[in-house]
Amino acid sequence: MHIFFQDAASARAGAWMTVSLRAIAENYDLVAGLAPEAECAAVVKADAYGLGAEQVAPVLAARGAKTFFVAHLDEGIALRAVLPDVRIFVLHGFMPGCEGSMQARGLIPVLNDPDQVRSWKRFCTKNEQAFPAALQFDTGMSRFGLSSADLQDRAVFEGLNLQLVMSHLACADEPDNPANDVQRQRFVDMAAQFPGIPRSLSASSGIFLGPEYHFELIRPGAALYGIAPSEGNRMLRPVVCLDARIVQIRTVEAGDRVGYGLSWAATKPTRVATLGLGYADGFFRAQEGRGAVWHDRTRLPVIGRVSMDSISVDLTEAPADLEAGDVLSVLGSAQDVDALARSAGTIGYEVLTSLGSRFHRVYVPAA
């Protein structure tokens, strides 16, 4: 079970989020083991997918990760304060005029278009030093990166101190999608114009497509945090548990209604529990009529609308002696992050990165 009531703060809490740093470390090993020939970087953008970059990143570094990716410059600045010695790539590069903030912390911009390349080169020339940079290629997703046409003007890229060339797969979670191989081929062709520079194509799902997708560096994020790389893949350790205590229990009569809009009506006398988490905590409104919480192996459906700070659940199938203060599981062995996401019509990524800051957090140490 989890570590409840370690201190006064955990005793006061209405819900606890348990993050297993040990599971994250084990997932790093599992993913790195799939690509033994490649360097395994770690993606810790969005506060390590909502789990706390300050806690998570040092564990990954201790496990052997030497290269990290964040999305924004400010995320890089925060990460640098935690990890002074690792290599940090900033996926979005820099806003105009922010080259100095990047370089002063030893952060490496991913340059996504020719103007960014020119700005970085101007900055390097002014400082008489070729600071490291990475290039991203657009191989079909049309999101970030240089096009094949952009690569025609070779002079633009001369004099760069390139650490990495990279691209990103649009459909890697669908192993049979022909777009994967199309993007891979384009990536090989574009990278060939920068011989000797390490290449990176795959995030979590891409790593599972096989060795021809690994190149010299892999960039897992989600897999480290226990999100399955494709439907049904159960190889990774679950990382997050979320447990909520019952705030109140009532019995409603047939015909009574529950929640905003009075959208749910009892058809028989029903015990209803109110739990203290809601959409402000990342329990989505879309769970109305679909989502559930669990008592051991028993599914307890969410009834009525999800409020900002609370949900109501039907206790019909639960033991009769449940009372206020007892604990129900929102995320855990009965319902993982992907399952909770499915009932809200979304993906595990959105669930994890939405989990709020109001839960009492417990970190299970890596070792």
Ligand SMILES: *Cc1c(COP(=O)(O)O)cnc(C)c1O
């Ligand atoms: C977010 C991101 C990753 C990590 O993706 P996961 O699917 O979470 O592994 C890797 N590369 C890029 C460019 C990203 O934006």
